[in-house]
Amino acid sequence: MTIAATRAxxxxxxxxxxxxRDNVDTDLIIPSRxxxxxxxxxxxxxxxxxxxxxxxxxxDADFVLNQPEYQGAPILLGGANFGCGSSREQxxxxxxxxxxxxxxxxxxxxxxxxxxxxxxxxGEAWSFAIEDEAAQMLLTGRDEIDHTLAQIDEIAxxxxxxxxxxxxxxxxxxxx
Amino acid sequence: MTMTRASHLLPRTLFQKIWDAxxxxxxxxxxxxxxxxxxxxxxxxAVAMKTLAEQGRALAAPERVFVTMxxxxxxxxxxxxxxxxxxxxxxxxxxxxxxxxxxxxxxxIGDARQGIVHVISPEQGVVLPGVTLxxxxxxxxxxxxxxxxAWGIGSTEAEHSLATMxxxxxxxxxxRVLVAGTLAPDVSAKDLxxxxxxxxxxxxxxxxxxxxxxxxVSALSLEGRMTLCNMAAELGAFSALIAPDDKxxxxxxGRPHAPAGADLEAARAAWATLFSDEGAxxxxxxxxxxxxxxxxxxxxxxPQQSGPFADIAALHAPAADDSGLARSIDYMGLDGLDAVAxxxxxxxxxxxxxxxxxxxxxxxxxxxxxxxxxDGIRAICVPGSGEVKARAEALGLDRVFLDAGFEWREPGxxxxxxxxxxxxxxxxxxxxxxxRNFENRQGPGTRTHIAxxxxxxxxxxxxxxASVRDLGVVTEDAR
Numbered sequence: 001m002t003i004a005a006t007r008a009x010x011x012x013x014x015x016x017x018x019x020x021r022d023n024v025d026t027d028l029i030i031p032s033r034x035x036x037x038x039x040x041x042x043x044x045x046x047x048x049x050x051x052x053x054x055x056x057x058x059x060d061a062d063f064v065l066n067q068p069e070y071q072g073a074p075i076l077l078g079g080a081n082f083g084c085g086s087s088r089e090q091x092x093x094x095x096x097x098x099x100x101x102x103x104x105x106x107x108x109x110x111x112x113x114x115x116x117x118x119x120x121x122x123g124e125a126w127s128f129a130i131e132d133e134a135a136q137m138l139l140t141g142r143d144e145i146d147h148t149l150a151q152i153d154e155i156a157x158x159x160x161x162x163x164x165x166x167x168x169x170x171x172x173x174x175x176x
Numbered sequence: 177m178t179m180t181r182a183s184h185l186l187p188r189t190l191f192q193k194i195w196d197a198x199x200x201x202x203x204x205x206x207x208x209x210x211x212x213x214x215x216x217x218x219x220x221x222a223v224a225m226k227t228l229a230e231q232g233r234a235l236a237a238p239e240r241v242f243v244t245m246x247x248x249x250x251x252x253x254x255x256x257x258x259x260x261x262x263x264x265x266x267x268x269x270x271x272x273x274x275x276x277x278x279x280x281x282x283x284x285i286g287d288a289r290q291g292i293v294h295v296i297s298p299e300q301g302v303v304l305p306g307v308t309l310x311x312x313x314x315x316x317x318x319x320x321x322x323x324x325x326a327w328g329i330g331s332t333e334a335e336h337s338l339a340t341m342x343x344x345x346x347x348x349x350x351x352r353v354l355v356a357g358t359l360a361p362d363v364s365a366k367d368l369x370x371x372x373x374x375x376x377x378x379x380x381x382x383x384x385x386x387x388x389x390x391x392x393v394s395a396l397s398l399e400g401r402m403t404l405c406n407m408a409a410e411l412g413a414f415s416a417l418i419a420p421d422d423k424x425x426x427x428x429x430g431r432p433h434a435p436a437g438a439d440l441e442a443a444r445a446a447w448a449t450l451f452s453d454e455g456a457x458x459x460x461x462x463x464x465x466x467x468x469x470x471x472x473x474x475x476x477x478x479p480q481q482s483g484p485f486a487d488i489a490a491l492h493a494p495a496a497d498d499s500g501l502a503r504s505i506d507y508m509g510l511d512g513l514d515a516v517a518x519x520x521x522x523x524x525x526x527x528x529x530x531x532x533x534x535x536x537x538x539x540x541x542x543x544x545x546x547x548x549x550x551d552g553i554r555a556i557c558v559p560g561s562g563e564v565k566a567r568a569e570a571l572g573l574d575r576v577f578l579d580a581g582f583e584w585r586e587p588g589x590x591x592x593x594x595x596x597x598x599x600x601x602x603x604x605x606x607x608x609x610x611x612r613n614f615e616n617r618q619g620p621g622t623r624t625h626i627a628x629x630x631x632x633x634x635x636x637x638x639x640x641x642a643s644v645r646d647l648g649v650v651t652e653d654a655r
Contacts, residue, residue: 021500023378023478027614033596036263038222038270040331050616079500081379084412085614086593087314088220089330131346133206144332145233148340151201151208155342158200158210166197168435168443169212169307171239 008141013110015073017064024078025085030094032086043094074099075109113138187453189350190419191385194325194450198308206344211337213240213302213324215293215311216280218271219247219595224312224334225274236341241280242302243271246292248595249285251558251585256285260597281433291561291587294318294406294529298398299563301431305420305447310337315529315611316415317408321401322428323420323450325385328409348414349459351384352452355392357466362644364539365400366531366609366628368392369407370472370482372464378480382412384460387452389419392466398423399535406530407611410479419451471643473627474613475516476504481613482626485643488516507615508623509603516625517641523606524555524636525618526629527585528592531609532560536629537568540609541576543633543644549581550639554600556583558590582636594619607635 034046051063059066076095083091110119113135119125137144148155163170188196200208216224221243228235235241248264249255257265268285275282283290289300293311297303297319305323310316312334319326329337337343353372373380386408388401396404401418408416425444428434435443470484481504505511513519526532526540537559549555557577559565565587568574574584591598592610599619600606606624609632610617613624625641634642 021503023480023500025478025612025614027593027612027617031616032593033261033620035219036596038226038263038266040223040227050620055620081382081412084378085314085409085612087312087328087330089312089332092330131205133203133344144344145231145336145339148208148336148342148344152340155200155208155210155340159341162210166306166443166446168304168439171433 009138010113011110012074014075014108015070016075016077016109017070017073018077019064020077020079022079023081023084026083026088026091027085029083029091030088032088034094035088035090040090040093041097043090044097044099047094047098072099075111077109187455187457189352189452189456189458190323190387190417190450191325191348191350192456194306194308194417195347197306198325200342206346208342208344209308211310211341211343212304212307213242213297213309214334214337214341215297215302215309215313215316216241216243216271216275216334217247217293217311217313218243218245218249218267220312220331220334222267222270222274224331224338225278226270227331227335228339229274229277233339235278235280235338238279239281240341241278241338242283242297242300243275243280244283244290244293244296245271245285246290246588248597249588250597251588251590253586255586261595262597264595264597288562288566291559291564292529292532292589294402295533295560295564295587298322298402298427299431299561301428301434304428304434304443305424305450310334310343314409315406317413317417318402318406318529320408320415320417321398321405322424323417323447325415325417327415348383348385351381351386351413351460351462352458353386353388353462353464355388355390355464355466357390357392358395359392359466359469362630363466363469363471364628364630365396365403366407367472368464368466368469369404369410370474370479370626371469372462373407373410373479374472374482375464376411376462378410378478379412380480381408381414384413386411386413386416387418387458388416389452390464390466392464393418394421397535398427399533402533403530403536407479410611420447471628471631471645473517473607473625473631473641473643475508475510475625476501477507477613477615478504479611479613479626485517485631485641485645488641509605517643519605519641521553521607521625521635521640522604523600523608524549524553524582524632525558525591525600525606525608525610526582526632527556527558527560527590528608528610529560529589530592530611531629532558532564532587534564534567536560536609537564537573537577538571540629540633541573543630543637543647544580544582545576547580547637549636553581553636553639555581555636556585556591558585559587561587580637591618593617594622605641607632607641
C-alpha cells in the first residue's frame with residue numbers, strides 16, 4: 001500500500017466510532033455518485049452517504065456517525081475486510097476530509113504508531129501490524145515519489161539492462 | 177541482475193518468475209518493482225495526471241501509458257462529452273486535456289478502439305505475457321489472463337508509477353486454485369468464478385496473487401479466462417494470472433501495440449518459459465472439481481453470497497444471526513421468502529469488464545435467438561469495446577438482441593455501477609452479468625443478482641430469476 005502523507009502522524013487519540021460490520025466496501029464508504037469533482041477534496045459530504053442520509057438527504061439519526069456522542073471522533077473501528085471492493089482512493093480522501101483521523105477531546109482509544117499499539121482508557125492494549133515503509137511515510141509526512149526519485153540512477157540502470165533482455169516491452173517511439 | 181534472472185535452482189511459480197524479473201531493489205518488507213504498462217481512465221486519470229503537472233513532475237515513460245474513456249461516459253447511441261452524470265463532462269474533458277498534454281495514447285470517445293480498459297488492453301496488444309501492468313481500477317486482475325502480473329492501484333500509486341515507472345509494494349503471497357476435470361457444457365467461467373468465491377469467501381485470497389490452473393482453466397477461451405481473473409477482485413486478491421499458452425500467443429499476433437517481427441520471435445521464446453515449475457511451492461493451494469460447478473447466481477449483497485440456482489431455489493433466508501447477514505437479506509427483499517430462484521425481475525443487464533466480450537454476447541444471443549424479453553423488463557446490452565461491438569454486428573448479434581427486446585449500446589462500463597446518471601430504480605430486482613452485487617451498486621436501492629450472460633438472457637426471457645436449464649433448452653452457444 002502506498003500512502004501519500006501530507007502531514008506527519010504519530011499518535012491519534014479520541015473516541016472510536018464502532019462500525020462493526022464485515023466487508024464494508026468502498027462503494028459503501030463513498031458511493032460513486034458522490035464523487036462529482038475532478039479533485040481530491042469535496043468528498044466528505046458523500047462519506048457513507050447510503051447509510052448516513054435518509055432518502056431526502058436528511059441525516060439518518062440511526063446511523064452511528066450521526067449520533068451526538070461520536071461527533072468529532074477521530075477513529076473508525078471497522079470489521080473484517082474493511083475497504084474491500086473498488087480501488088477508489090476517494091474512499092480514503094473522504095474519510096480523511098471528514099476528520100476521522102483528526103484528534104479530538106475525551107480520548108477513549110489511543111493509536112500509537114511508533115509503538116504499533118492501540119491502547120484503551122481501561123488499560124487494555126492491542127498491537128497492530130503496518131509495513132515499515134508505510135509507517136515511516138506517516139511518521140515523516142514524506143512524499144514517496146521524491147523518495148523513489150532519489151533512486152533514479154538505480155531505476156535507469158535496471159531499465160538499461162531490461163531493454164537488452166526484453167526489447168519487446170519497449171515500444172519504438174518512431175513507429176507510433 | 178542478469179545472474180538472478182538466468183540462474184534459479186529452485187522451482188518457481190509463474191508469479192515468482194514475473195516478480196523476480198521486475199525487482200529494481202528490495203528491502204525487508206517492500207520491494208521497488210518496475211512497471212511496464214500503465215492504464216488510466218477518465219474517473220481517476222485526470223486527477224493523477226493533473227496532480228503531477230501541478231507538482232512540476234513529468235511522466236517517466238508516456239509511450240507506455242494508455243488512457244480510455246469508460247467509467248463515466250454515456251453508452252446511449254449518439255453520445256458525446258455530455259453525460260447523464262451531472263459532472264461527467266468535466267472528468268472526460270480534464271482527462272482528454274491531461275492525456276494530450278502528457279503525450280500518452282488516448283482511446284477517446286468516437287474512436288473505434290474505445291472501450292472498457294480491461295477489454296481493449298488485450299485487443300490493442302497493450303498487455304503482454306510477463307509484463308507488469310497497473311491501473312487505478314480494482315478489476316485490473318482481468319488482464320492476468322494474458323499471463324501478465326496486473327493489479328489495481330489507488331490514485332496515489334498511479335501518480336507514483338507515472339512519475340517513476342515503479343511501485344514500492346509488499347510482495348503478495350501466492351495461491352494456486354487448481355480446477356480439475358471438465359466444466360459442464362452450460363457452465364461458464366462466470367459460474368466457476370462465483371463457485372470459487374462462494375467457497376473461499378470475499379476475503380478468501382486477500383493479499384495473494386492467485387494462479388488459476390488445471391484442465392478446466394486451460395480449456396477456457398481467453399474470454400473465459402479474463403472473466404475468471406476479473407472476479408479474483410471479489411476474493412480480495414492482489415491479482416490473478418494464468419500461464420500463457422498458444423491461445424494467448426496467437427491472439428497477440430498483429431495487435432497494434434504487440435511486438436512484431438524479430439521482437440515477436442524473441443518475445444515468444446521468453447513467454448514460453450512463463451509457467452509454474454514442477455514442484456513450485458504456493459503459500460496456499462485449493463483444488464476445485466469442475467464437475468461440482470453448476471450455473472450460479474448471487475442472492476445477497478456480496479459476491480460471496482452466491483449459490484447454484486438449484487440450491488437458491490431451496491434457500492430459506494439464512495438465520496439472521498449477525499447484523500451483516502440480516503442487512504443483506506433485508507436489502508435484497510428476501511425476508512420471509514422460501515426461494516430466491518423464480519423471483520420476478522425488473523431488469524437484465526449484459527455488460528462490464530467481467531462479461532462484455534464477443535463470447536459473452538454470443539452466449540446470451542444463443543439464448544435470445546427466436547425468443548423475446550418478458551413484458552415489463554428493461555433489458556440492456558453494452559458491448560465491452562468498439563471492436564466487440566463491430567464484430568457482434570458483423571455476426572448479426574445486434575439484431576438478435578434488438579429483436580428480443582434488448583437495448584444495444586455504445587461501449588463503456590455503463591450501468592455496472594451508478595455514477596450519478598443512469599440507474600435501475602429503488603427496489604428493482606436486476607439480473608446482471610457484472611461483478612458486484614453491493615448495496616446501491618446499480619442504483620440507490622437496486623437489488624442486483626450477478627450471473628453469467630446466458631443466465632441473464634434466460635432470466636430476461638422468463639421474467640424471473642432463471643438459468644438456461646430452466647428454459648429447457650441447452651444450446652451449444654450457451655457455453
